[in-house]
Amino acid sequence: MPITLPTRSIKEEIKQQRDLLWRERWARLPLTLLAIAMTTIYLPIRMAVVCAMVNLGAELASMLYMRALDPRRHPKRYHFVIACVAAMEFCYVLPAILIWQGDENYAKAFAVGMLCTTLMQMIGARSIHMPFGYFAFVAAAVPSLVGNAYYWIGIDNHAGLAVSTLALSGALTYTLVAMKSNNRLHVAAALDRAAAVDSSKAKSRFLAQMSHELRTPMNAILGMGHAELRRAKDNLSENRLSVLITSAEGLSTILDDILDMSAIESGRLSIRPKPVVPAQEIMALLNLFQPAITNAGLELIYTLSPQLGAQWLLDPQRLRQCMTNLLSNALKNTTHGSITVTADLDIAPSLQSGPQMGAVNAGKAIMRIEIADTGPGIPSHRHSSLFEPFSQARRPQVGTESNGLGLSICRTMARQMGGDVTIATNTEGESGAHFIFTLQLGVAPPTSEPATDAPKPIAPRLAPNITSLQVLVVDDIATNRLVASTYLRMLGATMIEAASGAQALEILTRSQPDLVLLDMNMPEMNGIETLEQIRALPGPVARVPVIAMTADAMPDHRAHYLAAGLDGYLAKPINPARIETEIKAVLDKARGSRPE
CATH class of the missing domain: 3.40.50.2300 (Response regulator)
Structure with a gap:
């Protein structure tokens, strides 16, 4: 008796049913065999062995043939699984029916207990795809009613037959109602889950489409703004165009942050480590920030450990993304003084004893980057909420307002790389904010180039000249x-x-x-x-x-x-x-x- 579901296919139901049975197999199968083994107290061992073998074989065969089962394409497999389910329930109920016929001590209590366990099992594990549940129910109900009637008629006790049949019918009716109710819950949960997945996909498509559509006009605003700013001849025009460009760049940053947050929420934020020299990545980023820091009247102070001059496994894009966020945050909130960057490495002992830095195949290292500024600082009571989305603990300079997503995204990325982003509590007399960014470095594969404990200072490379290109x-x-x-x-x-x-x-x-x-x-x-x-x-x-x-x-x-x-x-x-x-x-x- 198949059920037609307009928004959920029978194939999906069967898959969900199999997944549930497969997850519970190590708890359910041993307990089922134990229950059948205990029937040897009242029944011959040979009968218990036959019932156990048929039950176990039918259970395993049904789970095997339920894999990728589509009744429309595989009708014979579908009917075979139904037969396995019926045989399995029948071979579990049969010992209970036979024990019910005897008058040994506690035999009838034992038989009732076995029947109750199979009814509960049908309610819990056979109610996702109801055709399987119906056939299992029939395979248990019919022998139980026949066996009960055979016993009471055999001793010519019609009152006992009526009372026991009424009780058994009530238990079976409740089981059927509970199975249907549980099935409705499974269907509703599956549909809600599917709706949530569709909603998440729709949100991602919407964000991607809106991002794509907004970036083209924003590209034009920034392009024409930069062009006119270059031609501006008076301070008023320069100020107005600077505000225009800054606002457009702020919108671009918001778009990027929203896309990153969406990727984090959907679990699609990928980390792709590869062999890089951390010191070179950090210096390249500091060189990009140097003009903006100088134009703001600030001093950039940095100290890099010589150990960062070796190759390590890390994701350079995520490293730059996190550091860019922290440096931008410091630049927005600092009007005078300096921004200090300190980077060092905590190497595991197994690496320190290795023959070559970056060439050992065991252990990891932690890179620690501290970024401090001389801005207004962040009150200690705001530290706990600082990394929550849309949280702003400092009031930036005019025209540099942020959306409050950056630090939350930065911390999530750092934790996915085996590290974290925290803020240090200032000691007495200190000012400004002091962020600590850590991430785990993997050991790079061996290279033919010899490594040294003290790499040469990083010199800026001569970039190609764009003029005349x-x-x-x-x-x-x-x-x-x-x-x-x-x-x-x-x-x-x-x-x-x-x-x-x-x-x-x-x-x-x-x-x-x-x-x-x-x-x-x-x-x-x-x-x-x-x-x-x-x-x-x-x-x-x-x-x-x-x-x-x-x-x-x-x-x-x-x-x-x-x-x-x-x-x-x-x-x-x-x-x-x-x-x-x-x-x-x-x-x-x-x-x-x-x-x-």
Whole structure:
């Protein structure tokens, strides 16, 4: 008697039923065999062994054939499982019926106990897919009623037959009602769970779509704002345009934080460790912040442990993301004085005794980064709520308000990397905020390059010069091409425009630019397809560096596009600093990989 469910398939019901039985197998099967074994007190051992073997075999066979079972596609398997369920219940109830026929001490109490356990088991474990429950119920109810009638008729006691049949019928009726009620609960829970999953997917799709749609006009606002700010000739215009740009960048930060929070809530925040030199990652980030810190009239003080000059396993993107948040927080809240960054390493003894730093295959290390500022500080009574979403413990400078998500996201990322973000309590006489960021480092695989306990000081690398570069900008939206061309001209580069992938390929057959900025979401031929066509071109133009310039800014987009063969990634809205940094990094990597 199959049940038709308009919003939940029978296949899903059977899967849920099997999952429940499979999870409970180590508790349920031994107890079932123990109960049958105890029937040897009243029954021959041979009968108990036969019932136990049939029960166990039918149970295991039913769970095996329930795997990926679809009644429409596998009707024979479905009927076989039903037969197994009926045989299993019958072989459990049969010993109880036979014991009921005897007059030994406590025999009838034992038989009633066995029958009650199987009825309870049907209520709890056989009520998800009701056809299985119905056949199990029939396999237990019919023999029980027949056996009970046979006993009382045999001793010619019609009153006992009537009373016991009434009691047994009441127990069976309650079991059936409870099974149906439990089934409704299972169905409601499954539908609620499915609705929650669909709602989460819809929210993710909405966030991704809104992020994509908002980034294009925001890209235009920032691009035109930077261009007009460069041309402004009076202080009033400069101030107004600075407020415009700062506000647009604040909206961009809010978008990024919301996407990160969404990824954290859905469990999609990925950590991808790889061998890197932590000191180089930290210095690269400090070099990016140095101009902003200097322009704010502050001093940047940093101290890095020499041990951070070796290779370790960590996720450089998440490291930069957490440090960027903490440094931005310090910069927003500090009007005079300095920002101090201290990074050191706590190495496990097993690593310290190893033959080569970064080449030992056991143990881990903890990197500790402290970021302190001389701002107004954070009251100690606010420390407990500081890392909650939308919590703001300090009032930033005018025009630099935050959304209160950054520290919460930062702590979550740190904990996923085996560390944490905490705030130290100031001692008497100290001011400002002092954050402590820790993360666990894995041991990098051995390399052919010898490692030393004291790496050489990190010197800034000479970045490629963007001036005189020829850049091909490929985007189907004219506004985005205008913004990119504005920034490139500000950096001294020249550009060629292409409104589609096909047009870009046509240009590349005639000329060879130094770089390509490629939109990922174009009609007819998207960014990935255009990249494949570029790599298939004859000659050296096929190796031209290509940077994704896209409004796809979800946490996994960067990794996806880099894995697809893109040389770099720029999420819209872009700004002059970001486009300059990414172009220099990509060209530096491309030139460094070429044979001398």
